[in-house]
Amino acid sequence: MNINWYPGHMKKTKEAIKKSLPLIDIIYELLDARIPISSKNPDIDSLVGNKPRIIILNKSDLSNPDNNFKWQKKLSESGTPSILVNSLDNTGINDLIRISNVLMKEKRDKLEKKGIKNKAIRVMIVGIPNVGKSTLINSLSGRKGAKTGNRPGVTKGNQWIKLKGNLELLDTPGILWPKFEDKEIGLNLAFTGAIKDELLDIETLAYRLIEKLVTICPFLLEERYNITISGKSTIEVFEEIGKKRGCILKGGEIDFDKTSNIIIDDFRKGRIGRITLELP
Incomplete structure (x- = not known):
């Protein structure tokens, strides 16, 4: 089963991410807790560079609890904070806001010395299709502002969304990468619905x-x-x-x-x- 799918809008999304990065304080990298390896887009590391980042293991209610904590520990060893989130019942949302504020404390302190107070933290959320970005945004914003669905590709364009905890988030559509060299990765993405079923x-x-x-x-x-x-x-x-x-x-x-x-x-x-x- 060969999977090679790279719609034009995904190329445009990568270009939009590059263009928007100067406006961003923190990157939220969203992974599927059931497939943390397969749901990580290898292009993201080079795209976002040295921007502060938080790895969010979403859909943690669908993955094995013991393995959730093993993955959280493994990812945190790299120095990048990771959080287990279930967007459907808001588990992990308060921790996400708290860690975002901790990461931005130094920058905020510098701004306050210049007389700039209560400046919103600007966040970009990135991840593959159907990893739960829209549901997470709804949890963070406290409203049903973002379109959600269990089909990949619901989010079509960039939009700024006001969030809890004095955060502003720039949403981006999900992006896959041009070719799956590892067939197991392609299958895992297909199992979880990251690839449109019509292609399989x-x-x-x-x-x-x-x-x-x-x-x-x-x-x-x-x-x-x-x-x-x-x-x-x-x-x-x-x-x-x-x-x-x-x-x-x-x-x-x-x-x-x-x-x-x-x-x-x-x-x-x-x-x-x-x-x-x-x-x-």
């Missing part, structure tokens, strides 16, 4: 997801679908799930398309369980 074969995607989950958390699959996995091949597990969910065509054959959509949707919404696909 859903049956192959669901098959590969089951293949992975059987390896890392078979018990969660067994509990969710009331099946037994031991001694079964991936395709047998796939068919068993289809039977349990009533995805049967005339003649008794499994409806693989319907089964695939159920499996992918269950994973993305956390119904199978809290799963981290990549370990530090």
